[in-house]
Amino acid sequence: MAIHGLWVINKAGGLVYQRNFGDGLPHLTANEYLVLAGTLHGIHAITSRLSPSGPSSGAQVIEGESFKLNVLLTHTGTKFILLTSLVEPTVDAMLQKVYEIYAEAVMKNPFHTPEMPIRTEGFDAKVTALLSGR
């Protein structure tokens, strides 16, 4: 059980928030994260088209050998991505909680510009309280 990181990707595929928790995964440069987020945004769109049966969502869980990426796509196109260890049963609830914090601390903050990088201390503090104690 470990949380490695949190990303928020805006509806255009830009990384607007990135946080690492702990040292479970190496810390990359800001630029590398930007590129990865852009890639993920593209892949997410393609995966919904590859469905062999009926309409499909985009990728929801992407697994490696020791960690996974959990993707929450909101109805407004914002993506929340939580990097966790493979066994993390409450991850969906956690993503919903992060979304809720985002709606509270970011969208209600008059000093945040929508679709732009999130530099909101309130969001940082609440996300830390939610995720880093685990």
Add this chain to the structure above:
Amino acid sequence: MTIFSLYIFDRHCACVYYQDWHRSRKPKPAVPGGTLPAVNKSLSPTTIAGSHVQDVSPRNTLSINSGVVIAVSNDDPSFTQHPSSSPSGTGGQSSSGGGQSTGLSFDEEAKLVYGVVLSLRNMIKKLSGKDEQFVSYKTSAYKLHLYETLSGYKFVMLSDPEAESLRTTLHSIYAGPFLEYVVRNPLVSMDSKERGIDNEYFRAATDRAVKSIPFYSI
């Protein structure tokens, strides 16, 4: 629980084999030149109607009466079959009643699958900081599993989203049918960049292997 399809890609990014089972949305046949010959008979490019008798390549001379797919030459102008009307195909292949299409032609679909797999593989490697493999991803409708051999062959299987990891299955297809009927088969030209690896025994053996997966069912 079910298995939808299997793709095999070689190290030159080309799709060399395709087979599907309970797939309700089928891709359209590939455009001419879009895919290699001997990948999957029913999804190879269709040409102007004619007789469908001569779908025997000069080299693979298995009897067409067996009703199993054998290699089809891309440049054989007389090949005529549509996927929906194909009388052949292994027994496990889903019937032609699907009707629904993904809107993609087979070669486009194969390229997208390869692109997604390759991107995710690189992403996982980058994120892990070591040589960690991408294993699977899942959406609301399906789950994609990857097994990559040391020689660069990528086995990609699409299954029900709730399926367990299919890595062992993919490994056993590699260690069993693939080694037996592709690697050891002198009539299959591996790594040729020109032909796929489709042949009757391999298709039948793969079919058996997939149907022996515990949660495989119609």
Add this chain to the structure above:
Amino acid sequence: MAYTQGNQQNARFSVLSSSSLSSVEHLSPNSSRFSLPNTPSINTTLGTPRPNLRPNIYDRHLNKTRTAEVSASSFAYLFSEVIQYTQKRVSGINDLERRLNTLGYRVGMRVLELNVWRSESTSKAPKREIKFLPALMSIHTQVWKAVFGKPADAIEKSVENDDEYMIVDNDPPITRNISIPRDMSQLSCSSFTAGIVEAVLDGLGFPARVTAHNTPSDTHPGRTTILIKLERSVIEREELLK
């Protein structure tokens, strides 16, 4: 305490004499009456009130405070827009605070009016605070409850200046979702609250200059102090009343 007629007296009567659908409607944030209730478009979007249901939020009596609550989220979005709108039209932090103060002042005038009407209009011997400390206490509890749904956390008196008083709120609801950027760290959006306090004090006859300051503590990162600097005349009058 005698009920003295202040400047606001006429306005109050005009409110009382008119029906409940008057200009007093767009009052305090806790009042349900945010927009003009007689706008037909709003009423139609809400649907016509069905029989056997309690009257809709626009038609409720002014004195019904128990259920007169509005969504904190709606207010947060509105207040966020107010700040963004204001910020585009000002030339600095002081200017922004002054404008927020002005907006709060307009709210405060009406809050006072409504509160006095609610608590005193049915009384046979209506009264009004004429001493500063009881007035401050009533702001701390009554006004805060009416506007924010809870009393403020503390009242303090400055040890340095005898004309300075402070109301402390550990977690002001209206700025709960606001994160001030570092380059504007001295800005306090509670200037709006300061404006409300200023208006209430003004209306009660205690002219003062009221400002808001961030005074975060470890346990309360949003702790805010409303600083009240009374005018000399008020201090002098207080001396006489002793």
